[in-house]
Amino acid sequence: xxxxxxxxxxxxxxxxxxxxxxxxxxxxxxxxxxxxxxxxxxxxxxxxxxxxxxxxxxxxxxxxxxxxxxxxxxxxxxxxxxxxxxxxxxxxxxxxxxxxxxxxxxxxxxxxxxxxxxxxxxxxxxxxxxxxxxxxxxxxxxxxxxxxxxxxxxxxxxxxxxxxxxxxxxxxxxxxxxxxxxxxxxxxxxxxxxxxxxxxxxxxxxxxxxxxxxxxxxxxxxxxxxxxxxxxxxxxxxxxxxxxxxxxxxxxxxxxxxxxxxxxxxxxxxxxxxxxxxxxxxxxxxxxxxxxxxxxxxxxxxxxxxxxxxxxxxxxxxxxxxxxxxxxxxxxxxxxxxxxxxxxxxxxxxxxxxxxxxxxxxxxxxxxxxxxxxxxxxxxxxxxxxxxxxxxxxxxxxxxxxxxxxxxxxxxxxxxxx
Numbered sequence: 059x060x061x062x063x064x065x066x067x068x069x070x071x072x073x074x075x076x077x078x079x080x081x082x083x084x085x086x087x088x089x090x091x092x093x094x095x096x097x098x099x100x101x102x103x104x105x106x107x108x109x110x111x112x113x114x115x116x117x118x119x120x121x122x123x124x125x126x127x128x129x130x131x132x133x134x135x136x137x138x139x140x141x142x143x144x145x146x147x148x149x150x151x152x153x154x155x156x157x158x159x160x161x162x163x164x165x166x167x168x169x170x171x172x173x174x175x176x177x178x179x180x181x182x183x184x185x186x187x188x189x190x191x192x193x194x195x196x197x198x199x200x201x202x203x204x205x206x207x208x209x210x211x212x213x214x215x216x217x218x219x220x221x222x223x224x225x226x227x228x229x230x231x232x233x234x235x236x237x238x239x240x241x242x243x244x245x246x247x248x249x250x251x252x253x254x255x256x257x258x259x260x261x262x263x264x265x266x267x268x269x270x271x272x273x274x275x276x277x278x279x280x281x282x283x284x285x286x287x288x289x290x291x292x293x294x295x296x297x298x299x300x301x302x303x304x305x306x307x308x309x310x311x312x313x314x315x316x317x318x319x320x321x322x323x324x325x326x327x328x329x330x331x332x333x334x335x336x337x338x339x340x341x342x343x344x345x346x347x348x349x350x351x352x353x354x355x356x357x358x359x360x361x362x363x364x365x366x367x368x369x370x371x372x373x374x375x376x377x378x379x380x381x382x383x384x385x386x387x388x389x390x391x392x393x394x395x396x397x398x399x400x401x402x403x404x405x406x407x408x409x410x411x412x413x414x415x416x417x418x419x420x421x422x423x424x425x426x427x428x429x430x431x432x433x434x435x436x437x438x439x440x441x442x443x444x445x446x447x448x449x450x451x452x453x454x455x456x457x458x459x460x461x462x463x464x465x466x467x468x469x470x471x472x473x474x475x476x
Contacts, residue, residue: 059474062092062172062196064188067122068099070345070370071312072395073206076232077175078104079257079395083467085109094166096187097122100372112166117143117159121184126347147184156187160195171474172198177206178222193225202228202473208236208413209243211390216243223247228473230254232393233414252473255466256393263402267375303446305338307439308381308405310374310396311388313346313367319410320348322387322432324355327364329436335443338364340385343377345370379403382449383442384425387435388412401425402461406452408438423455 061084068074078101084091085108092110096118105111114122120140128140147155174192179185192201203226209219223229223244229251231237241248311318323340330338342352342365353367371377378384384400384407391412398418400407407425409415421427426442428434442449 060090060092060168060170061474062094062166062169062192062198063175064094064173064192064196065096065175066185066188067095067097068101068104069097069124069127070100070372073176074099074101075395076206076256079259080175080470081109082106082259083257083463083470092166092169094191095122100370115159115162118163118187121147121159121187126345152186153190156190157194160187160191163195166196169196169198171200171202172196173202173204174226175204177204177212178218189222189226193222200227200476202226202230205229205231205236205240206392208390208392209240211413214243220244220246223250226250228252228476230473232256233417235413235417236392239413252469254469254473256395256398257463257466258395258398258402258461260402260461260463263375263399266373267379267403269373269376302337302444305383305443305446305449306381307338307340307383307385308343308378309340309385309387310343310378310399311346311386313342313344313349313352315348315352317389317391318346319387319389320352321355322435323365323385324352324359324361325432326436326439327361328359330440330443331361331364333440335440336364338443339366340364341366341368341377341381343368343371343374375399375403378405381405383408383439385435385439386410386412389430391415393418398461401456404453404456406449406456408435408442410435420455424452424459 063077063081065077081091081093085106091108092112093105094112096114098113098119113119116139120128120136121143128137131137172192174188176188178189189203203223227250229240229247231240231251231253232255234253237251237253240251309320309323311320313320315321320342323342327340349367349369356362356365356367378400382405384396384405386394386397386407386409388394388410391414393414394412397407397409401424407419409419409425409427410430411427415427419425419427426438428438
């Protein structure tokens, strides 16, 4: 089968990792795969060599590059070109703007299946276009759109989505919970909607977790852990005068407070320290628009002994594997890759109740699902920090119930053969 995937970029993010993992699985199935990306990114090197890779023109590359990355090169030709593109998209509607860029792109061939793998970001000028490209500029027998988020929590616009998804034969959601919600969101398209879980390269994740993660940091070294400022296990014990083990918490996410709600971390840590809980350190890995703001708030609160915004890691798996608990603080998610990645590495997960949480976490067995509020997240973490035997029970369950890709593979085969 001849399959085309269309995406925006391979910057660091869950959707990008999910795309790479899907490509790796499909080449095993002897399909012919083309990949067209508007731009590139840190994960471009992860594209399987069997995949035929096509890249967008300069204009597409720049609109697919996060602004905060281009802002690091202020005054460059690329920076001013991007400013011009930003003005251009504001002077005309987004659809006409992208159509003009697509017309400059060399046409691709014909396909059995064409997949728009990225979801349009509502109410934005950029972070769109893959649906439009597949619908209007690709010749394919079957066209499929992938949905990575809850349409209600993600503020999808009904009339826009009705118009966009009319042009697709299938709509694939990454969790059954999101599929249920999408059928409610656009009931006239309910028959088109299906579910395909994300794939995970199990052996590769374990292998990468065994590498030295400090050598793969891509942020400046000024934000690496300061051993003089970090809380030591003995210091934590001395403060509480009880023999509790030191606990490493980790979060891997795009640093975007609106969706990921990483601002909850500072509030939780304030509550923990005020209640005398000091036997922990919380490391947050990722980049995004709120990174520097969150770092500054931690510094002003004088809690950098407990919280470290590490920045980007090309390989976050060693940091996850060396942790005791993975914590997800998001307001909404589709089917977050990081949750299963933590479980693959034997790390229990504490998470807020996003739509598909119960499809990944069996609360009380491989982790906990909290309420959607900071107070309950604090109470649950406090209980685990004070009763480490509960975390150990989670780890035992995870070891006895390993994850696999069999369901996702069957789901994908059903969609492609429809």
